[in-house]
Amino acid sequence: MVIASIQVKTGGYAGSIAALATSDGCAGHAIVRRLTQAAVVGRDLADAVHALCAVHGRLTNLFEEANRRPVPDLDNRWLAEATEAFGVERANLARLTAAVGPLPSTPGQAESDAAFAAQRHAFDMLARSDRSGCSVGAAMALVIDWHAFRAVLDAAALRTGGTIVPCVLPSASTITMLATDALPAPVRRAIAFGAQQTFAQHRGLCDLIEARASARDKL
Template sequence: MASMDTGAAGLVRRLAAADGAAAHPFHATLIARAAAPRDLGDAVHALCAVHGHHPDLFEIVAGDPAAGPRDWLEAAVAGFAAERLFLANLVAAAGPLPSTPGQAQSETALTAERHALEMLARSERTGVGLGAAAALVWDWTALRQLLAHAADRFGIDVPPSTLPDLAATAAALDSCPAAERAVAFGAQQLFAQHRGLLSLLEARASARGHD
């Protein structure tokens, strides 16, 4: 049985704890009871802009037959398709983007982030795409807290996640012959992109002020 404390899985778990979305201060702000609806709506729109497109990161990684375990990748693709639908429903429930100074720059930053994730997923270095995909499963547990809170605030149901769980993800990582350094690189870059996204959301909330 794979351990989440050793090998590639252990590396990704430790990176998630130190650098994942849950470690960013603004994540705690967004999942708090007092979170402003406009901040939650902004977060939903941003996450959809980054992860709601097709093909998503899992689909791109799964397009490489040598990327990793097929059963895990296929389960991740199917599970994230449902998450994209959840995101789309949330965007509709949240309504228009809140008016925020610097909107054009924010859109540019979100486009750059989506492009960076696509480049990770398409990396020719074996293990990078799998590391990014595994990190997304790990980080989605934190981001889904945010989405569930937003869904509750905007009055829509939260569907159960069908993404592979962390134990299955650890097993997939540890069954892959890719170099741990490549897997770690993919994971680090995914977490860095999510940190950047949360920092952008924090800056946008500050720019809106308390009016």
């Protein structure tokens, strides 16, 4: 799950982010739909919460790094809002990880741990990229995908009898509206690249969560 060279879709920057969210975002992934159904198996929901915590539950996060690398001529006020809001999301994620109980026993745990580590490394690379716009694009995609992940976390909160904490991250539509073709072409490409890489990492994470659920079903 390391960062690969991916050709960014052509078209305006606004269209690229919106199109990528539709085609590559995790909202439509089968495992996300499965985990938000009332009949979902508890261990699958718990495993997904642990997986999200393994990748995004650290003290250093993408928004903080992107906030240190603002893009000139882009309204970056959303980054400060998202940085603070994701701190709330991390605290909520930590509470839920404790509430769902231990990580379910799953075949191939060592391989999964290696995959989580590779994803953390990939996000670190995106966050700390010196390419202007890359970390901002990655942060944009994380906001968009997090709203889908939040549905899973809310399902876990209900399952454990907890309270659903309101999400105060900017909406996905707000993020795509920030796009402007007035930015220099290299910056637009870097933003789209960062977003595309983040969506790809999250699809890989969803695939792994789905594969782990399948492996447990076969026990």
